[in-house]
Amino acid sequence: MATISLYETTIGVSSRALLTMLDMLEKAKAHDKAHDKAASLAEARLYEDMLPFRAQVLIASNFGKKMVERLTKRELGVWEDDEKTLDELVARVQKTLDLLKTVKPEDLDAAAAQTQTIKFGPADPVEATTSQYVLGYALPNLFFHLSTAYGILRMKGLALGKADYITHFVADFFPPPAQK
Incomplete structure (x- = not known):
């Protein structure tokens, strides 16, 4: 029976989500430039x-x-959350992607057996298994904010579609079409 690695579930999925965010940011920059909206x-x-x-x-x-x-x-x-422009946001996402690249699968070997302390809103910190943390907290939040960013850009008129969202997630088995 095949297993899913913690590395692919966390670092792999997060990298794909942030590559999607990076693509959306680049489209946002082009949109703002084309519409003279700094x-x-x-x-x-x-x-x-x-x-x-x-x-x-x-x-x-x-x-x-x-x-x-x-x-x-x-x-x-601490990474200060003081980025305000699209260019600064691009740099922030790239910084995060660069960090994710520093993690090797073996760096996560001990993590599966650990518990994670998370602060969930106004609640006191709670203890969660790594599986609970990853599947029930971290990834759903990452997807929520990626989807909300996508929704904001669509609402503002950017030509984004499902392919813009999903392309990096399916790239291993459904390569994107060649750029023209």
């Missing part, structure tokens, strides 16, 4: 009481970083 998309929201696009990007980045910290027990220090 940084307008960075503060766009789906609804007034929701966080803006830039926050969706930063939170997705933070989930990638936090997975590395928790699962490898590395201390990575």
Whole structure:
């Protein structure tokens, strides 16, 4: 019976999600430039009481970083969430992708048997198995913020479709068409 590795489930999936975010950011930059709207998309929201696009990007980045910290027990220090422009957001996502590239499968060998302490909203920190943390907390949050960022850009008129969202996730078995 085949198994799914913790590395592919965490680092692999997070990398694909952040590559998708990076592609969306590049399209957002091109859209803003074409419409002469400096940084307008960075503060766009789906609804007034929701966080803006830039926050969706930063939170997705933070989930990638936090997975590395928790699962490898590395201390990575604070990354200030002060990126405000699309260019700064691109650099932040690239920084996270570069961090994910530093993790090797063997770095996660001990993580499966560990528990993770997570702060869930206003609740006191809770203990979760690594499986609970990854499958029930980290990845759902990463996908929520990626999907919300996608929704904001669609609402603002960017020509994005399902292929823009899914391409990096299916690239191993369904390579993207050649660029023209």
